[in-house]
Amino acid sequence: MKTITFTVNGNPVTLDVSEDANLLSVLNDDLELAGAKEGCGAGECGACTVIVDGVAVTSCLYPACEADGRVVETVEGLVLESGSLHPLQRTFVDYGAVQCGFCTPGMVMSAKALLDKYPNPNEQEVKVALAGNICRCTGYTQIVEAVLAAAEEMKK
Amino acid sequence: MAAALDYLRPASVAEALSLLSTIEGAQPVAGATDVWVGIRSKKHSPKALVSLKNIPNLRFILPDRETDAYEGRAEGVTGDSGVLLGAATTHGDVEDSAWMKTHFPAVHQACSGVGSRQVRNVATVGGNICNAAPCADSAVGLLLYDATLVIAGPAGERELPLSEFFVGPGETRLGPAEILKEVKVPNPGPRTYAWYWKHTRRKGVELPLLGVGARVTLDADGMVEKARVSLGVCAPMPTRSYEAEKVLEGQKLTAELAAEAGEVAAANALVRDTWRGRGWYRREMVRVLVPRVIKLSGALS
Amino acid sequence: MTRKEERLLPEVERAVRAPEELVVVGKRIPKSDALYKVLGQAQYIYDMQLPGMLYGKILWSERAHAKIISIDTSEAEKVPGVRAVITAQNTPEIRIGFMKDQPVLKKDKVRSFRDEVAAVAATSWEAAEEAISRIKVVYEDLPGIFSPEEAMEEGAPLIHEMDARGKELKDNRIRLPWKLVCGDLEKGKAEATCTVTTSYEVPAVNHCCMGTSACIASFDAGDNLTIYDITQIPSLAKADFLEALKAMGAKGRVRVITPTIGGGFGSKLDTYGYQYIAMLLSHRTKRPVKIVFTREEEFFATSPRQQAKFTITQGCDKEGYLTFREVNATLDNGAYISWGATTPSVMMMPMSSLYRVPNIEFKSTCIYTNNTWAQAMRGYGNPQATFAIDCNMDELAEKAGIDPVEFRRRNANIPGEETPQGFLPRTCGHRECLEAVVEKMGYEGRQSGIVEGTPKARGMGVASLIHVGGGAKIYRSDGCATSIKIDDDGWVDVFSGSQDIGQGLDTVLRQIVAEVLGFKPEKVKIHVGDTDTCGWDAGCHASRSTFVAGNSAKVCAEIVRAQMVANFAAQLEVAEDAISITEGEVLAQTDDPDKQVTKVERLLRRAHMTGRGNTMFMASNFWEPNNKLLAGDFHGNFSMAYTYGVHGVELEVDTETGQVDVINYVAAHDIGKAINPMLLDGQAYGGIMQGIGYALTEEMLFDKGKLLNPNFRDYKILTCLDVVPIEAIIVETDDPEGPFGAKGVGEPGLVPVAPAIANAIYDAVGIRLRRLPMTPDRVLEALWAKAGKAIA
Incomplete structure (x- = not known):
């Protein structure tokens, strides 16, 4: 076991983790943050996407020990301080970008990482950023629309 | 229970080397994306992972100072001298570097196509090379520019051309107590055109059916001074097609010459039938795509 | 352009509808549970923990076709944390599939790489995996058959020697008589001036639900099973599970509860071995047992569209x-x-x-x-x-x-x-x-x-x-049950036997009920996926839910609406046809300005809490479509x-x-x-x-x-x-x-x-x-x- 300290959604946490644990299991099991989910366990579906030090990562492939000293954001931390939904969450709801919802937390986090860095993406850039998040239900069209709409809204 | 895994995070190259030489079965990792999948599926059981992620001065694109990857490495090469990549530079760093896109478009293209954005954000160029998959995109891109690897080991640093690094699938000339530290890419000179094309079945998150890189450097008279053709998934390791390069060098570059390079590269490609793709198709794609990639590089216009 | 019209039906008599102004139906309303999903709060079985819960893993066959000579579980039982190791030898036989040709745990023979040979329940996934890896199975290989052509060859080895009733089988052909004849083929051929014959081939493809298959089985002291499941067919799955309980000698009842389902696409239209294995493990250990497939298992051990x-x-x-x-x-x-x-x-x-x-x-x-x-x-x-x-x-x-x-x-x-x-x-x-x-x-x-x-x-x-x-109509009933209750605070609960697998049935029913009642859609909550509270339904399949569950909910809402209208008319002292309800307001055609517009909650409360009323509005309805088996x-x-x-x-x-x-x-x-x-x-x-x-x-x-x-x-x-x-x-x-x-x-x-x-x-x-x-x-x-x- 190793003791790690990192920041999750603005809150510092310290805990003991097994050396072969991934960040996803620490979030799910130790911190009871269930938003990120295991869809494949091999970094190929993106359902476990969270943001580490400002970039989207697949937390199933991220060694928990490596999170030590870093800043982690999950979908649970997305709601604004005012208590209202993040624009991405609102547009995902309003544009029909959610069906079964299993991919949604990861999808939203990939989109947030994109918009944090590039507030004004074009459609292709959105697709590149989300290509690692598989969705079997929606066919992606409404998801891309939702991300572009959120980008518009965030410019206001 | 499986033997416990240790996870170590040295703060310097020296410390990393000392861990690797003292712990038997220790493996260096950076993004750890490939290694982690192997551990999880129990195909792979190293005693310890030695993370290179926290060592300063391993993640940079010199001389590009605009990217997240720039860590203020003091000395280094200048723009005229090519580029120096820290081995822990991520594919995402290269993808985000407008400088790389301008100066080393084929490397930029190759790195931008690896896995998903999430994987590119942690998977490193050094890791992609050391993992030595036959399809390693960034290696196929870097082979075009005669990249040299700077390898640190117990006896100090040594340099090895990338083209001599690979031995077989997953096998390299990296010693058990060595780490890849930097990738040195010389300035390819003026009038250099290069491109990388990843041939895939779907458009996102793919292993290539075939990776094809081509680079030509023209002399002042428009003759091909230097040519490089590199291939992924055409052999047990990323390779150059020396035969195709010979066809191009010293000649006036025309569409016909590019097509001939494709024919020769295809004739010499070590393709085989696997369940992932048929040999005849891969060979045919080498024939078709080599001239296409030369065209995409802009060298013909 | 049309020719021979002799088969034309008589002109359908359509109810002449007044050009109605639809308020909720036809609108782009977000999916009811989308909010919880974007917040990461929707609960899937993946997320669920029950007190004392164990983790179940399955040992899959390592052969495509082989006799099982022996299974040695002794090393597995020694792994710390292991609470049960089961095989066909130490559990009652449960047969599944509609022709009952499959025992859940395979005893004498395996017939595919996805055959379940043994299973383990342990206090952690790691312990369960470790125990699985220590089970030793000795097989004797049999020749494998991997295409229908090989399977139909003279003398091809039999995959099933007998059917579920013990009748000997002579070949590998399944006894299902799929033959449809319409009209006169020879006449049609004689009339043709141009014909084309071609052949086509399609592969097996996987549903690729993003949430992998999962369940938690739990028995209480009275031998009653609660199974948290992802089924598309809660009522039919309940019947299957009840049958298994009988085989296990458990006399209790079955409750199927489905939390949020991570995609369906048909994959959850039958029950699978893993669900019964979770039941067997839970019954043996007296603790809840959770099984979640890895992605690899989801690919090889769930049933695809066939070749x-x-x-x-x-x-x-x-x-x-x-x-x-x-x-x-x-x-x-x-x-x-x-x-x-x-x-x-x-x-x-x-x-x-x-x-x-x-x-x-x-x-x-x-x-x-x-x-x-x-x-x-x-x-x-x-x-x-x-x-x-x-x-x-x-x-x-x-x-x-x-x-x-x-x-x-x-x-x-x-x-x-x-x-x-x-x-x-x-x-x-x-x-x-x-x-x-x-x-x-x-x-x-x-x-x-x-x-x-x-x-x-x-x-x-x-x-x-x-x-x-x-x-x-593929079962003898193709119907759906709905119950609706309206509380006096104006909130509506709809209990539908149907199921939402992400497609939005929850939202479609909400719109239909809100439209009929004249309530705002956000006041209507749809409950699905709990066999203790929701009535029977043939399942979420055949693109039937909007039509069948929708009609069922619509009729049920009409019954409740009629109850309300009668009561409101009496309260407001107007005729029933002078009442309309829209967007949560009751409009009455009356000269009394105080009665023209009333919040529905007010009338609901008065209906319930006054001595004159003491009425609550609720109804149930089972709607069976008029289609033919x-x-x-x-x-x-x-x-x-x-x-x-x-x-x-x-x-x-x-x-x-x-x-x-x-x-x-x-x-x-x-x-x-x-x-x-x-x-x-x-x-x-x-x-x-x-x-x-x-x-x-x-x-x-x-x-x-x-x-x-x-x-x-x-x-x-x-x-x-x-x-x-x-x-x-x-x-x-x-x-x-x-x-x-x-x-x-x-x-x-x-x-x-x-x-x-x-x-x-x-x-x-x-x-x-x-x-x-x-x-x-x-x-x-x-x-x-x-x-x-x-x-x-």
Whole structure:
């Protein structure tokens, strides 16, 4: 076991983790943050996407020990301080970008990482950023629309 | 229970080397994306992972100072001298570097196509090379520019051309107590055109059916001074097609010459039938795509 | 254009509806649970923990076909944390599948790599995995059979020596008599002036639900089972589980609860061995046991759409009207029987009723093999069958010298005509869909062939679909129960036997009930997926939920509304027909200004809490559609409505690499009435992208029964970068039987995609691809064959 300290959604946490644990299991099991989910366990579906030090990562492939000293954001931390939904969450709801919802937390986090860095993406850039998040239900069209709409809204 | 895994995070190259030489079965990792999948599926059981992620001065694109990857490495090469990549530079760093896109478009293209954005954000160029998959995109891109690897080991640093690094699938000339530290890419000179094309079945998150890189450097008279053709998934390791390069060098570059390079590269490609793709198709794609990639590089216009 | 109209039904009498102003139905209302999903708060079984819960793992067969000589679990039992190790030797036999040809834990023999041999419950996943790895099984290999052709050879080894009743089997053919005869085939052949025979082949494909299969089984002290499950069929699953309880000697009851489900697409239409294994482990340990599949298990141990081969002949007369259709299909059923063996019952629908064709013979054989066994997947047998039909239509059109679109125009289905199989489509927008697609695509002015100066060629293709849109009577009941209660605070609870698997049934029911009651939709909560509180339903399948559960909810809401209106009229001292309720306000036609507009909550409260009232508004309703179970000859109107559609695709074929790029996609669906156009778009986009995967990239690859590509790296599900521009056109024909005119639409989006693409490829480069997926190497191979070039 190793003791790690990192920041999750603005809150510092310290805990003991097994050396072969991934960040996803620490979030799910130790911190009871269930938003990120295991869809494949091999970094190929993106359902476990969270943001580490400002970039989207697949937390199933991220060694928990490596999170030590870093800043982690999950979908649970997305709601604004005012208590209202993040624009991405609102547009995902309003544009029909959610069906079964299993991919949604990861999808939203990939989109947030994109918009944090590039507030004004074009459609292709959105697709590149989300290509690692598989969705079997929606066919992606409404998801891309939702991300572009959120980008518009965030410019206001 | 499986033997416990240790996870170590040295703060310097020296410390990393000392861990690797003292712990038997220790493996260096950076993004750890490939290694982690192997551990999880129990195909792979190293005693310890030695993370290179926290060592300063391993993640940079010199001389590009605009990217997240720039860590203020003091000395280094200048723009005229090519580029120096820290081995822990991520594919995402290269993808985000407008400088790389301008100066080393084929490397930029190759790195931008690896896995998903999430994987590119942690998977490193050094890791992609050391993992030595036959399809390693960034290696196929870097082979075009005669990249040299700077390898640190117990006896100090040594340099090895990338083209001599690979031995077989997953096998390299990296010693058990060595780490890849930097990738040195010389300035390819003026009038250099290069491109990388990843041939895939779907458009996102793919292993290539075939990776094809081509680079030509023209002399002042428009003759091909230097040519490089590199291939992924055409052999047990990323390779150059020396035969195709010979066809191009010293000649006036025309569409016909590019097509001939494709024919020769295809004739010499070590393709085989696997369940992932048929040999005849891969060979045919080498024939078709080599001239296409030369065209995409802009060298013909 | 229409000919022989003798089979026309009498003109349907439509209730003359006042041009009603719909307030909630027809609106783009977000899915009810989307909020919780974007917050990461929706609970899937993946997220659930129960006190004292154990973790279950399964040991899968390491052979495709072998005798089990011995199973040694002694080392597994020694692993710290292990609480139970079960095999067929130490548990009661439970047989599953509708023909009961499969024991949950295999005793004497394994028949595929997904056979369950043993299972473990332990205090952690790691301990369970470790224990599984220590179980030693000795097998004696038997010859494996991996294709229907091998399985049908003389003297081929038997995969099942006897059926569930102990009757000896002589060969590997499954005893299901899939044969449909309509009209007079010989007459149809004699009338034909032009015929074409072709053969088609489709692969096994996986549903790829993002949430992998999972359940938690838990017994209480009274031997009552609560199973948290992801089933699409809560009521039917409950019946299956009850039967298993009997086999286990447990006398209790069964409660099936489904939390949020991470995708369905047909995969959860039957119960699987793992659910029973969780039950057995839980019963043994007296603790809740959770099983969650890894992605690899999800790929190899759930049941895909099956591999199938078709040979089809169609003929037409001089004017281009179809005179007959003759089809033989062979299905690789795999090792055991699940719903995959019944897909021919749905293949019959397009075979008999897609386009007007009077004389038909369709035969299908399902064969046992040592491959994975097949199940339902979006469209059931329809996409497979439509690929054969609509590709052959294109070839026949060409041979007859008629433009493919004109050929379809001539043979398009029409409303009110009984089809040869006995379907009675009251509404049918097939022609409207065709014209809408042709116009939107600019089909008439298209330029097919090589784009000058490039190696690429362009083409357009179309294909059509028919699907059940008004239930499908495959069980003796095709109904759905609904209960509604309205509390005096104005909140409405609707308990529906149906199920939401992400498609939005929760939202559709909310809109229907809110519309009928005149309440705001946010006041209506839909409860599904709890067999203790929700009534019976035949399950979320066959695109039936909007129609059947929707009608059930609508009728139930009408009953409750009538109760309210009677009470409110008395309270307000007006006639009942002077009352209307809209958006939560009760409007009364009266001169008394105080009574003209009243908040509904006020009247509800007064109805309940005054001595005069003491009334609560609630009702239950079981709605059974008036459709018919197919007769022994498979004739009959087994759905109350039929959904139609036409898809058009424009694409580019790279003639040097064989790559196909869809550049434009237009899909028109006659869905009766869009209850929620936004969710409807989602069904179309999602179905079409799955269909493009089926057409171009997806394929489960097996080596002697072993799945080679059980992951998203090698199984090529499409990504965001593969999205094509899709125009989804809604054609509304206002079905007289549907709730507010709606017909079902869950499956259709996927059905005609592959033939539309295959036809467009022909238009572009003149090659007919008759095998899915149409991968670049297969396209190039066909181009070479056309050019007389041999591959090395």
